[in-house]
Amino acid sequence: xxxxxxxxxxxxxxxxxxxxxxxxxxxxxxxxxxxxxxxxxxxxxxxxxxxxxxxxxxxxxxxxxxxxxxxxxxxxxxxxxxxxxxxxxxxxxxxxxxxxxxxxxxxxxxxxxxxxxxxxxxxxxxxxxxxxxxxxxxxxxxxxxxxxxxxxxxxxxxxxxxxxxxxxxxxxxxxxxxxxxxxxxxxxxxxxxxxxxxxxxxxxxxxxxxxxxxxxxxxxxxxxxxxxxxxxxxxxxxxxxxxxxxxxxxxxxxxxxxxxxxxxxxxxxxxxxxxxxxxxxxxxxxxxxxxxxxxxxxxxxxxxxxxxxxxxxxxxxxxxxxxxxxxxxxxxxxxxxxxxxxxxxxxxxxxxxxxxxxxxxxxxxxxxxxxxxxxxxxxxxxxxxxxxxxxxxxxxxxxxxxxxxxxxxxxxxxxxxxxxxxxx
Amino acid sequence: xxxxxxxxxxxxxxxxxxxxxxxxxxxxxxxxxxxxxxxxxxxxxxxxxxxxxxxxxxxxxxxxxxxxxxxxxxxxxxxxxxxxxxxxxxxxxxxxxxxxxxxxxxxxxxxxxxxxxxxxxxxxxxxxxxxxxxxxxxxxxxxxxxxxxxxxxxxxxxxxxxxxxxxxxxxxxxxxxxxxxxxxxxxxxxxxxxxxxxxxxxxxxxxxxxxxxxxxxxxxxxxxxxxxxxxxxxxxxxxxxxxxxxxxxxxxxxxxxxxxxxxxxxxxxxxxxxxxxxxxxxxxxxxxxxxxxxxxxxxxxxxxxxxxxxxxxxxxxxxxxxxxxxxxxxxxxxxxxxxxxxxxxxxxxxxxxxxxxxxxxxxxxxxxxxxxxxxxxxxxxxxxxxxxxxxxxxxxxxxxxxxxxxxxxxxxxxxxxxxxxxxxx
Numbered sequence: 001x002x003x004x005x006x007x008x009x010x011x012x013x014x015x016x017x018x019x020x021x022x023x024x025x026x027x028x029x030x031x032x033x034x035x036x037x038x039x040x041x042x043x044x045x046x047x048x049x050x051x052x053x054x055x056x057x058x059x060x061x062x063x064x065x066x067x068x069x070x071x072x073x074x075x076x077x078x079x080x081x082x083x084x085x086x087x088x089x090x091x092x093x094x095x096x097x098x099x100x101x102x103x104x105x106x107x108x109x110x111x112x113x114x115x116x117x118x119x120x121x122x123x124x125x126x127x128x129x130x131x132x133x134x135x136x137x138x139x140x141x142x143x144x145x146x147x148x149x150x151x152x153x154x155x156x157x158x159x160x161x162x163x164x165x166x167x168x169x170x171x172x173x174x175x176x177x178x179x180x181x182x183x184x185x186x187x188x189x190x191x192x193x194x195x196x197x198x199x200x201x202x203x204x205x206x207x208x209x210x211x212x213x214x215x216x217x218x219x220x221x222x223x224x225x226x227x228x229x230x231x232x233x234x235x236x237x238x239x240x241x242x243x244x245x246x247x248x249x250x251x252x253x254x255x256x257x258x259x260x261x262x263x264x265x266x267x268x269x270x271x272x273x274x275x276x277x278x279x280x281x282x283x284x285x286x287x288x289x290x291x292x293x294x295x296x297x298x299x300x301x302x303x304x305x306x307x308x309x310x311x312x313x314x315x316x317x318x319x320x321x322x323x324x325x326x327x328x329x330x331x332x333x334x335x336x337x338x339x340x341x342x343x344x345x346x347x348x349x350x351x352x353x354x355x356x357x358x359x360x361x362x363x364x365x366x367x368x369x370x371x372x373x374x375x376x377x378x379x380x381x382x383x384x385x386x387x388x389x390x391x392x393x394x395x396x397x398x399x400x401x402x403x404x405x406x407x408x409x410x411x412x413x414x415x416x417x418x419x420x421x422x423x424x
Numbered sequence: 425x426x427x428x429x430x431x432x433x434x435x436x437x438x439x440x441x442x443x444x445x446x447x448x449x450x451x452x453x454x455x456x457x458x459x460x461x462x463x464x465x466x467x468x469x470x471x472x473x474x475x476x477x478x479x480x481x482x483x484x485x486x487x488x489x490x491x492x493x494x495x496x497x498x499x500x501x502x503x504x505x506x507x508x509x510x511x512x513x514x515x516x517x518x519x520x521x522x523x524x525x526x527x528x529x530x531x532x533x534x535x536x537x538x539x540x541x542x543x544x545x546x547x548x549x550x551x552x553x554x555x556x557x558x559x560x561x562x563x564x565x566x567x568x569x570x571x572x573x574x575x576x577x578x579x580x581x582x583x584x585x586x587x588x589x590x591x592x593x594x595x596x597x598x599x600x601x602x603x604x605x606x607x608x609x610x611x612x613x614x615x616x617x618x619x620x621x622x623x624x625x626x627x628x629x630x631x632x633x634x635x636x637x638x639x640x641x642x643x644x645x646x647x648x649x650x651x652x653x654x655x656x657x658x659x660x661x662x663x664x665x666x667x668x669x670x671x672x673x674x675x676x677x678x679x680x681x682x683x684x685x686x687x688x689x690x691x692x693x694x695x696x697x698x699x700x701x702x703x704x705x706x707x708x709x710x711x712x713x714x715x716x717x718x719x720x721x722x723x724x725x726x727x728x729x730x731x732x733x734x735x736x737x738x739x740x741x742x743x744x745x746x747x748x749x750x751x752x753x754x755x756x757x758x759x760x761x762x763x764x765x766x767x768x769x770x771x772x773x774x775x776x777x778x779x780x781x782x783x784x785x786x787x788x789x790x791x792x793x794x795x796x797x798x799x800x801x802x803x804x805x806x807x808x809x810x811x812x813x814x815x816x817x818x819x820x821x822x823x824x825x826x827x828x829x830x831x832x833x834x835x836x837x838x839x840x841x842x843x844x845x846x847x848x849x
Contacts, residue, residue: 055653141633199829202580202633203779206772207822218815338644341637378652383645391620391638395628 037346037353039399040392041360048385049078052377081375088370089363091115109248114366116254120324122362124149124333126261127316128340129347129354130268131187131309136349137272138305139285144190144205145313146337147212148183152314153321154216155182157328158224160238160321171241176260176318183314184307186212191306195299201306209337217330226327235328244323255323262355264315269351281305313337334365335383342390361386445516448831452509452528456502459532463539464498471495473538475548477680484671485682487549494542501531501538522782525831526790529824533797551804552797553684557758559796560691561586561767564750565774566781566788567698568743573783574706575739576719576841577625580636581617582747583771584643589614589751591647594762595655597664603756606664610752611745617643618744622737629845648764655762662761667691691757694749695789702785715739719839722846732846747771769822776825783838791828795821 053059053074063070091114099111128145135142142148156179163171190204220233227236246255272278284291284301292298316336321328343361347353361382368379392399400407471494477487505528511517517524537546565582572579592613597606617639624635655662667690675686685692706712717725718735726732750770755762773795780794781787802817 051649055650143637193826193830197830199826203772203776203829204826206769207776207826210769210822211819214815214819218813222813335644338641342641345634376653378649380645380648380652383641384649385645387638387642387645390641391624391635394630394634394638395624397628 035405036396036399037348037357037389037393039403039405040346040389043392043399043402044385044389045082047388048381049082051381051384052078052081052375077375081371081377084371084374085364085367087367088114088374089118089367109252113252114370116248116252118363118366119258119359120253120255120362121366122359123255123258123261123323124316124320124336125340125343125358125362126265126355127312127319128336129343129358130265130351131312131316132340132344133347133349133351133354134268134272134312135305135309136344137285138281138301139288140191140194140302140305140309141202142187142190142205142306142309142313143202143341144187144208144310144337145316145340146333146335147205147209148186148310148313149317149333149337150212150216151186151317152179152183152310153317153328153332154219154224154235155179155314156318156321157235157238160242161236161327163242164239166239166241168241168243171239172244172322175238175242175322176244176315179314179318179321180311181314183317184311187310187313188303188307191303191310194306195302216328220328220330224328233330237327238322242322243326244319246323253324257319257323260315260319264312265351265355268312272351334379339383339386342386342393345390346393445521446513448521448525449509449511449513449516451831452505452512452525454509455528455532456505456507456509459498459505459535460502463535464495464502467495467498467539467542469493469495471542473497473541473543474545475541476545477549478547479550479553479683480547482683482687484676484687485679487679489545490548492538494538497538498535501535504528505531522780522787526794529794533801537801546804549680549683551800553688554803555793555797555800556684556688556692557796558799559792560695560753560757561750561770562774562777562795563695563789563792564691564698564746564753565771566777566792567702567785568746568750569775569778570702570706570783570785570788571746572740572743573778573839573842574719575715575736576722576839576844576846577622577736577740577743578632578636578843579618579621579740579743579747580633580772580775581621581639581643582743582750582774583767583769584636584640585614585617585744585747586751586754586767586771587647587765588617588643589748590754590766591650591655591762593752594662594664594755595650597666597756598661601665603665603667606756607667607749607752610756611748614748614751615741615744618740618747621744622740625845626733626736626740629847632843644765647762651762651764664756664760666760667757689757691749691753698746698749699785699789706785716839719841722841722844726846726848732848736846750774773821773825776829779838780828795824798824 056074056077059070059074059077062073091112096111099107128149131145131148132142156175159175159178160171163174166174186208187205190199190201190208193199193204194201217233220235221231224235226232226234244255244257244260246253248254272282280291280296281301281304283294284296284298284305288298291301317332320332325332339361343354343357347355347357364385365379365382368377368382371377371381372379399405473492473494475490475492477489478485508517508524508528512521512524537548537551540546565586568582568585569579589610593606593610596609597603600606621635621639624630624638625632651662669687669689670693672686672693676682678686706716714725714730715735715738717728718730718732718739722732725735751767754766759766774792777791777795778788780791781789798821802814802820
């Protein structure tokens with residue numbers, strides 16, 4: 001009897017150690033890991049191009065005249081749209097080159113502004129993507145990032161405008177921390193419900209999203225409204241001392257928050273892969289049964305992980321308020337919370353991957369704004385492309401069969417997500 | 425076939441744990457105290473609450489108004505909840521526990537209405553009538569969930585399917601000027617998404633929660649894209665023929681029940697029809713047994729010669745069909761035009777209703793009705809000039825969903841093999 005128990009313990013230890021060695025990043029070649037996401041992105045952009053051509057009336061008109069004209073019209077429309085996407089996202093290469101040549105610092109800043117603006121757009125994605133990735137790593141699917149972001153933003157806004165007379169080096173971190181705490185609280189509730197009652201976090205976080213929207217709507221039109229707004233749901237402007245500084249004069253919005261995001265990504269990487277706590281969290285995430293046999297508390301790690309995930313989401317809201325918007329309105333988020341799910345998966349739920357994927361999507365979204373102006377293609381096309389990329393990343397077999405890639409020898413890491421009943 | 429049925433029979437015998445029993449009782453007692461302290465104690469003895477019992481704009485099945493003494497009614501409601509709670513703590517209701525907490529919740533809601541409408545008049549029948557209408561997408565969403573999950577596939581993309589179907593129904597209904605073709609268009613678009621879900625989850629064995637999310641993101645983006653690209657510039661594309669009120673002869677003349685249940689549009693009748701078909705098909709036919717066995721124990725089902733893969737595809741496609749009807753309801757049965765994000769989380773609330781109803785069609789219907797009612801209260805009370813901000817009333821369905829999930833899940837009633845891809849050996 002005792003011998004059998006020992007064996008089981010040894011097995012679990014082996015399993016845990018194996019988990020650790022599997023996630024060791026150095027063992028796999030870089031491109032091998034990135035091949036699937038890169039091809040998924042490429043395929044997503046191609047399908048996006050098809051969508052542009054298929055929904056254009058002038059393309060159909062040209063096809064009515066002749067097939068050749070149809071194709072050339074389709075390619076020219078796709079070309080115009082994607083060129084606008086590129087110049088809107090990175091900048092006009094000719095102008096950038098000339099600006100550097102002329103040496104005029106103002107012209108240089110303006111020529112490079114699209115690129116800087118892309119980084120501005122990426123910043124909330126990094127926080128939100130990390131939030132979802134952290135959840136996945138611990139076996140939780142946090143769809144509630146959007147709501148946590150709103151609550152975080154509301155808390156940061158409140159601290160930002162209601163406290164006056166503080167020096168900036170206290171006030172700004174304080175407001176940012178308030179945002180993180182607000183998000184953490186909003187994430188803790190579904191975490192608690194999951195751990196204690198088994199209520200599935202997918203539904204609970206979605207419900208918390210809707211509650212957060214209604215709550216902020218009420219806050220902004222009631223207790224937190226701007227006195228001179230005339231009934232519009234908008235908050236007062238935050239104090240100067242609470243602002244996260246922007247590096248260049250307006251209209252360039254590039255700000256310190258981008259670097260805070262990178263630092264936070266580093267911290268998350270360190271916590272996940274270099275601390276015992278992170279190992280426990282990942283063990284609960286990949287193999288909850290082994291974790292329970294090994295004596296790890298799944299309830300505690302679920303609550304902690306959801307709170308931390310919520311805190312990251314709250315930071316996304318806080319950074320938007322403190323660095324970019326400077327006051328809160330209902331149109332705060334363009335769906336960061338839902339986009340971040342795709343980001344986390346495309347980034348293979350690894351902080352480095354999430355940062356790269358976030359910069360890509362920030363860039364795409366920034367470029368799509370210009371594409372909307374130039375060729376009147378709705379910005380929501382980014383969502384469609386995102387869904388397609390996500391599909392290909394989640395089902396790599398499709399990508400492999402399109403591009404005739406070989407199957408990897410090593411089995412891919414599987415994210416563990418439970419059914420409705422929980423695992424307890 | 426006997427092994428399969430034994431597996432299923434075995435699962436149905438599920439007791440209620442002692443802590444859960446006590447917690448339920450305490451919650452019921454708290455509800456009773458809340459009704460007394462928050463409502464009854466603050467109402468004076470002479471106040472009357474007037475409930476109008478015929479929905480506005482209806483001339484069949486009229487009924488006289490109810491005039492209730494507010495304080496007395498509230499006290500009775502409080503006593504009922506307290507008694508149920510005490511019995512629950514001491515003895516326990518066993519398999520009636522869900523029903524009893526339902527009664528307490530209804531007492532709370534009714535008490536709240538009596539208190540809010542004290543000294544005023546409230547059209548209760550109108551509220552119930554709109555509750556039935558609001559329950560349609562939630563209940564159909566829950567049915568859609570049941571069909572997929574009984575075959576072992578978690579479908580969290582009901583929301584996305586509904587959204588896509590609502591737009592497709594609006595566009596097809598506008599172009600053809602025929603509501604029936606619109607409905608068909610909605611259903612087909614939703615089945616298309618269901619097929620993608622099926623291929624991803626069954627063939628490629630993608631985590632089902634993630635494949636569902638793919639469809640949700642895709643639908644949100646695609647509907648917004650088409651809406652902005654075409655519908656906003658071309659109003660003729662977003663002006664579908666609607667299903668109008670269709671009083672059932674004879675039945676519509678029954679007082680109170682007639683106007684609420686039998687003087688509605690097609691979707692309400694479809695909801696009841698699907699309820700009956702589903703309840704019978706799942707539990708009385710060989711087809712239903714096979715579907716359930718695939719969701720409970722696919723290996724055993726396969727051994728007995730049931731095609732697991734085919735059955736699961738069927739479950740997912742039927743799930744898409746029902747979600748398509750639910751989506752078409754928004755544009756053809758309720759609003760009359762497509763708006764971005766108009767499903768507003770109803771698909772997810774439907775999933776909660778499915779869980780609340782123990783993956784049973786009848787239970788899901790009851791849960792859907794409760795959510796619909798919670799929704800209806802919000803809109804009606806703001807008309808009464810309630811002091812409660814409308815945003816808080818709008819939170820009610822979401823809060824109830826969370827409470828329901830916390831209270832009723834984890835009893836092992838979910839299909840045992842759901843979420844697991846099937847691999848033939």
